[in-house]
Amino acid sequence: MGSRNLVRTWDVLPSRGYSTAWVVLAEGRLTARGRAVGLVPEPYWVTYTLETVDAYVTSRLHVTVDTETSTGILDLRNDAGRWTVDGEHRPDLDGALDCDLGLCPLTNTMPVLRHGLHRQPGTAPHPFLMAWVSVPGLEVSANEQTYTHLARAEHGARIRYESGDFRSDVDFDEDGLVLDYPQLATALTR
Template sequence: MSTRHLVRTWAVLPDRGYSTAWLGLTGRRLSARGRAVGLVPEPYWVTYSLETHDAYVTSRLHVTVETAASTRTLDLRNGAGRWTADGEYRPDLDGAMDCDLGLCPLTNTMPVLRHGLHRQPGTAPHHFLMAWVSVPGLEVSANRQTYTHLARTEHGARIRYGSGDFRSDVEFDDDGLVLDYPLLATALTR
């Protein structure tokens, strides 16, 4: 089975930074490594690696954040629906299929690809429990999110993302990657 290699760079608006992801798509699996730099709340660097099982279900996210004062790491794993953060079982994440790394547009890709939301017009809302990781703090929490296909676009689809009271109509390309996420990120490469 062949692997498609893609690279994307985004301007990330809330932290006045940039994020680049190098990814491989093999069948219904995704592997990626990425780097980001942000200026808010203080200058920081992020490096991560992400692996999925079949159907784009997260298997591992390893993240390192560096600031002037410290270096923090997180090893988040999902084995058969049982999540651990740095080796500690997290029952609050039971039922989650995906991770969502804060300020990282790449991690919106897995549920979109799994359900073909970038290709299927008129689909009902899809509800997900995510293992959400804050940046730069690397705190992990359970987060409920909704993705709803709104319309096909010239380059992919517009999908409404929702979490709590927050809503945003995000444009994805035909590969299932974010092109424009209002108030969060805009793709600089395609």
């Protein structure tokens, strides 16, 4: 297969900002670096790096958030199912395969690629435990999410995302990247 280098920029609705990711997809792995700017709840700047191991399982997410008055740094790691946040073990996250960086459409990609949800019509709902990271606060919590393939489309697929009372039917492209995530983000580059 080789590797594919992709760049995506999204208009992020809740933050009234933008997010750009430079992504490398290669042999069941994803690495990325990204930047985002938001205006809500206050102006902030996010910089992150994301690394996965085989089957697109998150191994590390390093995030820096800058605001007018502070800089926050998060080092989230997964070592064979044992998660640490800034070096401290977090047993509530153990068993999660993925991180989910708040307001970042890229982190919806890993479970989609792992299960081929952007290519397989008629698959059953897939429940996931995620290590969810709030932005701009960088608080980390366990979050249950479900992804369900709804339909193939000209661009790729439509997949239903659910977490708690929240539900959105998200369009993904053939690479497994978000095109349109109602209520969250729309791709400006494809």
